[in-house]
Amino acid sequence: MSAIDMRFRDFFHAALGYEPFAYQERLALQPWPELLEVPTGMGKTAAVVLAWLWKRAQGDPDTPRRLVYCLPMRVLVEQTERNMRTWLARLQAQGAVAQGAASLQVLMGGAEDRLHAEWAERPEQDLILLGTQDMLLSRALMRGYGMSRYQWPVHFALLHNDALWVYDEVQLMGSGLPTSAQLEAFRRHLGTAKPSRSLWVSATLNKDWLKTVDSAPWMATAASLQLSQADWANPALQERTAAGKTLLRLAIDPKAYAKELAEHIAARHLAGTTTLVILNTVERAQTLYDALGKRKPKPTAESLLIHARFRPAERGRLNRQLSDPPGEPGRIIVATQAIEAGVDLSSRTLFTELAPWPSLVQRFGRCNRYGEYNPVGGAEIFWFEPPEAKPYEDQALAAARQKLTGLTRASPAQLPATDGATPLHPVIRRKDFLDLFNTDPDLSGFDVDVSPFIRDADDLDVQVFWRALDRHQNQRPDSSGQPRPEPAELCRAGIGQVKKLLERLKREDRTGGVFLFDTLDRRWLPFTDSERLRPGLVLMLDAAVGGYDPSLGFFPGSTAPVEVLPLEGTAPETGYGDDPRSLLSHPVPLAAHLRDVETAARDLCAALEVPEADAVCRAALWHDAGKAHAAFQAMLRDADPSLDPHELWAKAGGRSQRRPGYWVQDAQGQRIERRHFRHELASMLAWLEQHGAEPEADLIAYLIAAHHGKVRLSLRALPDETGPDDGRLYARGVWAGDALPGLDIPGRETLAPVPALRLDLMQLGEGDMGPSWTGRTQRLLKRYGPFRLAWLEMLVRIADWRASRKEQEEGAGAETGS
Template identity: 45%
Template sequence: MKEVFAAAMTDAERFAQRFEQAVGFPPLPYQVRMALAPEWPGLVRVPTGLGKTAAVVLTWLWRRRYADPKVRQSCPRRLVYCLPLRTLVQQVVDNVALWLSRLNVPVFGHVAAAGSQSSERGSDSEFGEPVGVYVMMGGAVERDWVRLPEYDQILIGTQDQLLSRALNRGYGVSRGRWPMDFAFLNNDVWWVYDEVQLMGGGGIYTTAQLEAFRRRFGTCGSNYSTWMSATLDPEWLDTIDFVPYRNATWWIDLDEDDLTHPVIQQRYRARKLLYWSDFYLSSSDASRPNEYAKRVAELALGKHREGALTLVILNRVNRAQAVYRQLLAMSPNVPIRLVHSRFRPADRQDIGRAVIEMESSGGIVVATQAVEAGVDLSARTLISEIAPWASLVQRFGRCNRRGEFQEADVWLLDMEDDLDCAQPYAEEEIKEARARLRELEEVGPESLKTWRMPPPEGQVLRQRDVLDLFDTTPDLAGLDLDISPYVRDISDTDVQVYWRSIGEGPQLSDWPARPEEICNVSMSAMRDYLTAKKENRTRKDRVWTWDWLTGTWMSFRERNPVPGKVYLLDAALGGYRKDVGFDPGAWEPVSIVPSGDEETRREELSDADDPNTYQGSFVLLADHLKHVGEAAQSLMEKFQEQIPEDLRRAVVEAANWHDIGKAHPVFQERLLAGLSNDHPYRASLWAKSGRGPEYHEPQAQSCQEDSQERLAGSGGEEGPLTLLKVPDRKHFRHELASALAYLQLHDPERPDVTRDLVTYLIAAHHGKVRMSIRSLPDEIPPAADPRERWLFARGVWDGDSLPGVILPTGEVLPQVTLQLGWMTLGRGPWGESWVDRTMHLLKQYGPFRLGFLEALVRVADWRGSEREGKRV
């Protein structure tokens, strides 16, 4: 009977039932339209406080899990929820965790680790496969989400982290990991950009351009983008490449059904009376904020109502910190909290919980733009500095948010028309907002008429930039293309910092940072920290950055910090307080965030690092190739709808060959260092090494029992294979040797796009050898006559001999003499150059599909390695 009743329900009724189960109240009309429409929404322009986040998350879950099969098939596996500020992320994460829990959906990832309902990832339950929920906010990288591309996932993060990774230059991510994030953030994904008005021109234009390029170049799986804001002007998205698509984009606005809904009516007609303060911010106040802060604090205390929430919003962190200190000194009995984006995660969460409680108990919250969006607060009194119109609309939305007060008060703090006062905004934006506000007496939603805003300034990402960014090889000076103008406004960039007890200097164990100890810092605040002095103490010589190319710490010597970079600071020299956040003027020692008991997973620490190779047990090369090939075959079965058959075969072929370069004597000597020339281990080819032969006997359960006999003679006339000791080489990359051998054994002179694709996938499966082959600046050349042997790159020398290898198919490869002529430009006796071949692949498949196939080979490699030993 229950099944018959369920079948009789309409999709709208079934969605409403799920929505109410998750959120606790029925959906609004626009939320139902979003979930059931045949199209994906491109623009959502809905006032604050009306549930845009719930609409998005539950629309994705409905289409992915509960809709009819055709809709589920077209729904992307990954929902990427992109927010402009770190302070907004945790609230979205908490809501998503709560909704999934109420719907009995098992989860894995960040939410599961935090203690919510969890499931062994990849397992089935009566509620279906689990959903991964991960946070992207800098610091040590969440690794699991890229390991499980076939599972449904919700990725929630800041625009800095998500856009930099989508551009193949992930902030705070090792170079070798860039292509993984790039691949899975540009294929089979629904991007949702919330509170677009806070993203800045650079960020907004990049989101539109990326969507245009995904459509132009093609992707694996469905891809969509949605922009949301109460003040979104659709013309902001009219970039040169996206404008043809934007004109055909479906909008969601409130319609008559929405506006007559009682909940929306109450919020839409909420009264908010507007007043102006009798003082303003002057240029002298901007440079010396204490006197101004005192007057703001006096105004807040004078207008505060006992038992209610008063919200004070300043445009800059240093002014908010100054007002907070004044309030603490002037009124110790009133609960006071400071909110901005320059806190470590645990402190930010503690403050967030306290602020939510203050809404019912009363108190004063001093904040920055961090509360403009996504923070579900409703103040009885709002005091705000004047800001651009779009920002003010969001701030007004934090006052009498649900219409629960008969009326509420909004006080505006004006400022001089001066650049120092206006920062971080433009003077013209402030003037335009002031002119509009002088005409108003109320600032509730019903009183705020539509006002078109000029498009923000910002640099536009072009097609050639996307293609250039696909190659992660640094230029000849060791530098990379600066993506900061494409991520957000040039004047609004961040770095990340963390503190450790340094002593004489940082240790290897001090890298990488853990997510819980990272603090985002503006460029200007970081410069203030570096130049601060106290009692002849300075800080600049006690700041370090990690050099991924060399795997060493570098003392900070630059004049200015670099956007997106991670800096290690000496805890003894201060710079942070739990209640104030990052504070250049604080010199008391910073408390160290203790490490948890969770398993530590070692990231690649340098270009030459291969942590997966030393995983605690010996594994024969033939076995490893077999395991990875089987993992690739299994993985490809999950993508039959998204990837054509010929490309799936190419991924499996690349997996079968991916590590044949490990047979190279240089690599084998790394695994077997310390053993004598006649040691029996040297008679076999290994893919993985234990701590040493005295601790781990080889696990020689080969998939080819007669592997040694079949390899006998492959080294030449001398008989059974014996690998002698050879000197190590800097930056040796076994995957380059693998790719060269594959290319040479498959008629490299005859045009064959499939062969070149497999060759590329083999070379790129660690993210270190990709579009070009170049030697690195400190690489040592061959000690031979340069007229005879002058080509060398990534530790491979022209003329190196690679012993024969057994493939998972049982095929025995002959010995190969490696050639590096492909690293030169133009055409030679070997056919087209490496650059010509890879550029042709880029044109044939596009950067997003090519990156996706590359990432799947690496996932298969990881899974094969997991099968062979402890987790890596």
């Protein structure tokens, strides 16, 4: 039975095995609200995901095809992923959702999508995109953390068009919360290619937190879904909201903080139950865990340390242990905020540092979560002052302390409402957001830092991984030839902790064991300047310098060599001048490739009902015309000497393992290097030479130039690029005066030869070619807005990817005779 033939109650039961609450059914059957305010433990995630699946199956026009589920912490992502996959599998097994009708993709540090990520290549298919706010919001700001900068526009387009954003556990989002409101406001004001919307979800939601300079006008009338009388009358809900929880205050000496707290925990832990301890920083959690392990007598209960700074292998082990019931001695879990929300965990005894009131409400929800201890006297919660306010503000802690004064019970029905003042966070303004559409770094090689708009300054992370590096005679580690990191290697680390590691290495005179990849030089370079640390960086560490302990996670003080994980085999990092999609297994003639990409673009535009289909398809037909350039053909022939020199080629065969360079031959027969050559620039220039007077010439030119993400809004020579001696203009390996041969595309059109490419549009103002490239692209950005322009850009790129993949599959089939 399909979802169209089922009632939502049956659909929900098929996924979870029980009937939905009344509010869950209303969410599926009524129009989407902007706010979902429901107490903890009431199944908010299931409500949203199953409502989206149901509405998509019903063909609801107001439900976008991509569900972007944004969570503040990766530990929440991992548990939510397991639940979502279970629900999808059950629905597919019972025929409620067709096989392949909706897929699930995870985006978080250490689970990075690769160059050929399927989710980004299928914009017409239903998708749940689950990830952390770092990964998702950085992509929504065109500065995706931990990914190739050249893929930023594709993810930007998919996240802002045809997407339902769900922000869960918003009380933990920090500066990401006003950013989420601003992004929704920008979409409403600037327009999108496909309708998108946002839904904010929490048990402790204060509507005023979402009122920003651009969101306030419509947020005032935003619809909110809350529990109804029918929900409150449900016996299961009553048992949860009335769960017995005694609330007590502990006095902890700051001078003996970890040791004294460990004594309290050991004294109050009950055999056979779970005791949960939540601290506000990773460092204090690591110290307390160490103190528990050193305590004599050592607790017989199993002890676990949970935070976000483990590698996936160790984190997976911890998650498996969390999902198992505690043994006879019970279990003591020491954790950070990573566990305070969303994690399906219930403890008999809870210890927590004082935190902002919304966080405390969430933490209290991890104790006697389902009322399972109600018949045996309820549960106990102990709260105590941390030795310092950080990472929170003194004012937020004072407000929470006031609410706790005189409070002796912590059942959900007895807790005061969340009514604190709106936290102060940086708010991204429209001009700043529009400036981010330009993905070129500035002249000094740096990007705009978007981290203040994604996560609070005290909670910023980079990613690190360890490799066993060979040593030179001077004992310096050799980083050459190291491939990019694999997901299983990556570990999150706070910027402050990485600074401590760099300081330790400096004291030990062991600098040179930390490396950052340089995309222009295409190699790992030593990284020693802690002032250059910023969120999203990926650093390679020599395993010999330490910095990691399997039981503690990232730990700057650990000097023991780190166990290096085996590599499954990854491609090397991609530099600016690289073109890996042109060095494949089977050669493809240029005319055939242009025709194939135009066909793929036409099919994609038809599936997505794109009004600008003609411009997209025209750009697809011309996108690689610049590959006829002598420099590109020379590169392909170096990579694959078997290519017919009398044919123009788009792809070389044999999948070259080396990096051939771009070059041309001058009149004297000398080989002239064309470093950083970009064929898409030559394609764009050829298009403008022959079709610059057409009405949509600039849009098509932009779509041609941008189809690799390397030539977009600005056009200038790169810092280490050399040009001709006679003063001609040059940029990205293309020199003014370069010629392109003509090309006939059977069944399409003939691309006439261009005797001399011109680069006048590099210069500001009006020139022989008309307006400058900057002027043209700024007009396009104003006319279409960033979301529509990125959408059209994405369509050409995906058509190119699809055609290339199909060509290789057909080439392999022809080779095997299949």
